[in-house]
Amino acid sequence: MFAILSREEIAPRFHRFVVRAPEIARKHRPGQFVIVMPDEHGERIPLTIAHADAAAGTITLVVQEVGKTTMAMGRMNGGDGFVSVVGPLGTPTHIERLGTVICVGGGAGIAPMLPIAAGMKAVGNRILTILGGRTHELVILRDEMAAVSDEVFLTTDDGSLGRKGLVTHALADLVAERGKPDLVVAIGPAVMMKAVAELTRPMGIKTWASLNSIMVDGTGMCGACRVAVGGQTKFVCVDGPEFDAHEVDFDLLVKRLRMYLPEEQAARERYLEQCRCHGEGGHHG
Amino acid sequence: MAEPINGVPELPKPERMKIPRHPMPAQDPHARNRNFDEVATGYAPETALAEAQRCLQCANPPCVKGCPVGIDIPAFIDLLRQGDVAGALVKLKETNTLPAICGRVCPQEEQCEVVCVVAKRGEPVAIGRLERFVADWEREHSQVSVPELASPTGMKVAVVGSGPAGLACAAELARAGHAVTIFEALHKPGGVLVYGIPQFRLPKEIVTYEIDALHAMGVEIRGDFVIGKTATVHELFWEFGYDAVFLGTGAGLPYFLGIPGENYIGVLSANEFLTRVNLMKAYDFPRHDTPVRPGRRVAVVGSGNVAMDCLRTAKRLGAEEVICVYRRTRNESPARKEELEHAEEEGIDFRWLSAPLAIRGNAEGFVTAMQIQRMELGEPDASGRRRPVPVPGSEYDIAVDTVVVAIGQGPNPLATRSTPGLALNRHGNIVADPETLQTSIPGVFAGGDIVTGAATVILAMGAGKQAARGINTWLEKLKAGEVEKPRLE
Numbered sequence: 001m002f003a004i005l006s007r008e009e010i011a012p013r014f015h016r017f018v019v020r021a022p023e024i025a026r027k028h029r030p031g032q033f034v035i036v037m038p039d040e041h042g043e044r045i046p047l048t049i050a051h052a053d054a055a056a057g058t059i060t061l062v063v064q065e066v067g068k069t070t071m072a073m074g075r076m077n078g079g080d081g082f083v084s085v086v087g088p089l090g091t092p093t094h095i096e097r098l099g100t101v102i103c104v105g106g107g108a109g110i111a112p113m114l115p116i117a118a119g120m121k122a123v124g125n126r127i128l129t130i131l132g133g134r135t136h137e138l139v140i141l142r143d144e145m146a147a148v149s150d151e152v153f154l155t156t157d158d159g160s161l162g163r164k165g166l167v168t169h170a171l172a173d174l175v176a177e178r179g180k181p182d183l184v185v186a187i188g189p190a191v192m193m194k195a196v197a198e199l200t201r202p203m204g205i206k207t208w209a210s211l212n213s214i215m216v217d218g219t220g221m222c223g224a225c226r227v228a229v230g231g232q233t234k235f236v237c238v239d240g241p242e243f244d245a246h247e248v249d250f251d252l253l254v255k256r257l258r259m260y261l262p263e264e265q266a267a268r269e270r271y272l273e274q275c276r277c278h279g280e281g282g283h284h285g
Numbered sequence: 286m287a288e289p290i291n292g293v294p295e296l297p298k299p300e301r302m303k304i305p306r307h308p309m310p311a312q313d314p315h316a317r318n319r320n321f322d323e324v325a326t327g328y329a330p331e332t333a334l335a336e337a338q339r340c341l342q343c344a345n346p347p348c349v350k351g352c353p354v355g356i357d358i359p360a361f362i363d364l365l366r367q368g369d370v371a372g373a374l375v376k377l378k379e380t381n382t383l384p385a386i387c388g389r390v391c392p393q394e395e396q397c398e399v400v401c402v403v404a405k406r407g408e409p410v411a412i413g414r415l416e417r418f419v420a421d422w423e424r425e426h427s428q429v430s431v432p433e434l435a436s437p438t439g440m441k442v443a444v445v446g447s448g449p450a451g452l453a454c455a456a457e458l459a460r461a462g463h464a465v466t467i468f469e470a471l472h473k474p475g476g477v478l479v480y481g482i483p484q485f486r487l488p489k490e491i492v493t494y495e496i497d498a499l500h501a502m503g504v505e506i507r508g509d510f511v512i513g514k515t516a517t518v519h520e521l522f523w524e525f526g527y528d529a530v531f532l533g534t535g536a537g538l539p540y541f542l543g544i545p546g547e548n549y550i551g552v553l554s555a556n557e558f559l560t561r562v563n564l565m566k567a568y569d570f571p572r573h574d575t576p577v578r579p580g581r582r583v584a585v586v587g588s589g590n591v592a593m594d595c596l597r598t599a600k601r602l603g604a605e606e607v608i609c610v611y612r613r614t615r616n617e618s619p620a621r622k623e624e625l626e627h628a629e630e631e632g633i634d635f636r637w638l639s640a641p642l643a644i645r646g647n648a649e650g651f652v653t654a655m656q657i658q659r660m661e662l663g664e665p666d667a668s669g670r671r672r673p674v675p676v677p678g679s680e681y682d683i684a685v686d687t688v689v690v691a692i693g694q695g696p697n698p699l700a701t702r703s704t705p706g707l708a709l710n711r712h713g714n715i716v717a718d719p720e721t722l723q724t725s726i727p728g729v730f731a732g733g734d735i736v737t738g739a740a741t742v743i744l745a746m747g748a749g750k751q752a753a754r755g756i757n758t759w760l761e762k763l764k765a766g767e768v769e770k771p772r773l774e
């Protein structure tokens with residue numbers, strides 16, 4: 001059992017967990033993730049390690065409620081535990097001093113961005129950060145990202161925070177104003193990463209994306225996470241999760257993410273139904 | 286306490302030779318292809334005793350040589366005939382740590398039974414079924430007995446991987462008095478026994494029982510621990526304080542076909558399909574959270590044991606049509622005969638001499654069809670089997686919504702790639718000394734599928750035991766100061 005030391009709702013439906021996992025904390029490098037199975041009957045889901053404290057023996061996870069598993073996790077608390085947490089998995093980000101790095105984070109993708117931006121900053125890169133979300137509440141971890149960035153630019157679809165529009169608009173303007181950066185890192189919904197890749201490709205700006213494919217084991221054993229990169233099949237869990245965004249077949253990724261949509265919907269509805277029966281349905285609407 | 290089974294007196298040889306082989310009772314094919322209960326239900330005590338009579342107690346028994354671990358087959362069968370089931374189990378366990386499992390899944394028809402003397406005139410003694418009977422009877426009727434352990438040696442061994450190789454190695458080492466920890470990447474121990482081989486062939490309770498026995502012997506099992514990620518082999522020696530390491534990481538890397546359309550939604554590796562169903566219990570969705578798409582028309586590519594498991598699983602999940610696509614004929618099928626027959630009885634549609642050419646999908650990315658090329662048998666190839674060659678112009682499509690690829694697995698590279706200095710062959714398997722199973726790194730041993738490539742449970746188990754002997758010798762030398770733990774960084 002991996003003890004949950006705390007859970008805090010940092011934005012609507014975004015939860016920050018601090019979990020005891022000393023061995024994972026000790027080995028963690030930016031870009032890596034864990035596979036969590038919350039309970040005995042649970043599913044194994046991948047979550048990025050947003051922060052690791054080797055001395056305290058803890059890892060921090062930031063989880064967005066999107067379906068049954070993440071909703072149920074949102075009701076767990078300090079004192080509870082996850083039956084299974086395994087990692088740190090995936091190939092760590094290649095951290096090196098390049099010059100200027102633009103970090104583009106959207107929604108839950110801001111959490112995985114945090115350790116990467118921090119790592120890139122620590123070796124002396126200039127970090128320009130663009131964070132976006134549908135509305136102001138969903139632009140998470142603003143202070144944490146500001147602490148590891150030289151400048152932060154915010155966008156929301158509804159204009160409730162920062163500039164109204166998409167992160168790609170902000171990125172296009174930033175590049176026009178300041179010139180080409182040495183690297184763009186994009187993490188967020190697949191459609192967002194695709195849009196960033198389409199924008200930077202003609203400009204010849206090196207761009208990485210961190211892919212969020214469906215996973216089971218996370219150790220290269222099942223192939224559920226496979227994606228096409230540069231025409232070749234790659235396993236996100238061992239070859240990634242980061243890839244050259246200009247080589248990734250995002251359309252395939254988006255399609256493959258829809259594989260279990262009917263089952264996921266059924267599980268979510270069934271779960272909400274159960275919650276309502278227990279008289280606690282209000283929160284999830 | 287075990288209920289007594291009354292033994293039967295030995296019949297004269299000519300009479301023994303007249304007894305026909307006893308069939309294995311099994312669930313009705315049309316009932317079982319809708320449930321996940323075990324297909325073969327096991328011998329009743331009377332049947333087991335009658336079958337035991339059939340063994341001629343050969344003075345120079347060829348069956349023992351046919352068994353990869355050399356079980357004293359006539360001895361255990363004779364004890365069973367006398368009604369000493371406990372004694373028979375002890376006899377089995379002298380060489381085979383996992384008889385309830387091997388009795389079920391060994392390819393007996395090409396190992397112990399194929400060479401049985403009785404087979405010359407009729408059907409061989411049902412050695413595997415008797416082995417299973419003995420192990421099941423003892424499990425169901427007596428308490429877990431902890432074998433005698435040698436006094437603690439103060440030495441610590443890390444066993445990586447909890448498949449049959451790791452389990453057998455750990456049991457041997459614990460018996461020798463060493464402190465043993467098994468490190469397993471998945472959350473549940475058992476390797477292929479839990480994530481691969483389905484419930485209807487190997488009930489998971491049996492694996493759990495063997496794991497419990499290991500716990501009772503003081504073996505520590507740490508799931509959720511990936512060697513190469515959570516810790517390296519070097520760290521096992523120098524930070525965790527282990528004195529020897531055994532690598533039993535198996536052949537878990539799925540191969541894909543390399544044909545167009547392979548990443549369409551609905552194309553799964555056998556590993557993914559079986560792991561979802563067996564390890565994650567997707568057949569019990571939504572009580573368990575992991576989904577699996579049962580599919581209405583399912584094609585499984587390949588015809589080995591893994592393919593049979595996928596075909597039969599798909600049928601049980603409710604698929605209307607389940608098709609086996611294999612480029613050679615039934616004669617070349619590498620599956621166990623029994624599994625092939627069971628699959629046929631359960632209504633699987635076998636398309637022999639058929640090779641997949643491409644997978645087709647719709648605009649949303651879902652699989653809709655598979656293009657198949659008819660084959661015919663040509664000249665024998667390197668393996669001695671006649672090579673399938675395409676029949677020109679014979680391509681046709683079959684409509685399917687799910688494709689499971691079961692064409693083999695390679696070595697999982699996580700542990701090997703993170704261990705500098707570990708010699709591998711060109712396939713990525715670990716090279717180990719045939720006697721001691723020590724690798725190119727002193728103190729690091731390896732066995733099972735990670736060394737041989739995908740093989741069998743009994744071979745992996747045998748390798749685990751063999752490595753334990755090598756490790757014992759290593760630990761003695763280490764204690765005597767004749768060798769040193771390796772530095773890998």
Ligand SMILES: Cc1cc2nc3c(=O)[nH]c(=O)nc-3n(C[C@H](O)[C@H](O)[C@H](O)COP(=O)(O)OP(=O)(O)OC[C@H]3O[C@@H](n4cnc5c(N)ncnc54)[C@H](O)[C@@H]3O)c2cc1C
Pocket residue numbers: 033043044045046047048049061062063064065066067068069070071108111112211212213214215216241257258264265268
């Ligand atoms: C390497 C990696 C790192 C990730 N890091 C984070 C993170 O730090 N924070 C966070 O909130 N989310 C993260 N995710 C996504 C997270 O795993 C999914 O949101 C989660 O699995 C959804 O489970 P669910 O049951 O709640 O929703 P479901 O109802 O199962 O699914 C909702 C949506 O999530 C996607 N999804 C379903 N199962 C998986 C799966 N096993 N893996 C990935 N996506 C899936 C589906 O496309 C679906 O549209 C990461 C994914 C990957 C691959």
Ligand SMILES: Cc1cc2nc3c(=O)[nH]c(=O)nc-3n(C[C@H](O)[C@H](O)[C@H](O)COP(=O)(O)OP(=O)(O)OC[C@H]3O[C@@H](n4cnc5c(N)ncnc54)[C@H](O)[C@@H]3O)c2cc1C
Pocket residue numbers: 390391392445446447448449450451468469470471475476477478481482510511512513533534535536537559590591594697699700732733734735739740741742743745
């Ligand atoms: C579907 C299927 C059906 C089969 N049917 C039969 C049959 O009927 N009869 C038969 O004799 N054989 C059968 N086999 C083959 C047999 O199961 C294998 O030969 C045997 O399990 C090999 O044992 P092993 O201990 O070497 O490896 P495995 O059983 O593969 O176990 C290896 C274990 O190591 C773990 N591991 C891997 N890497 C790491 C790491 N880096 N850190 C920690 N842990 C790690 C894995 O998670 C796994 O649990 C079948 C195989 C499959 C897949």
Ligand code: SF4
Pocket residue numbers: 351352353354355356358381387388391392393396397398412413416743
């Ligand atoms: S272990 Fe396998 S090969 Fe050996 S006797 Fe038993 S069934 Fe036969």
Ligand code: SF4
Pocket residue numbers: 339340341342343346347348349358359400401402403410412
């Ligand atoms: S070869 Fe057959 S008859 Fe002879 S001892 Fe072995 S099982 Fe018995």
Ligand code: FES
Pocket residue numbers: 214215216217218219220221222223224225226235236237238
């Ligand atoms: S998640 Fe199974 S291979 Fe990547």
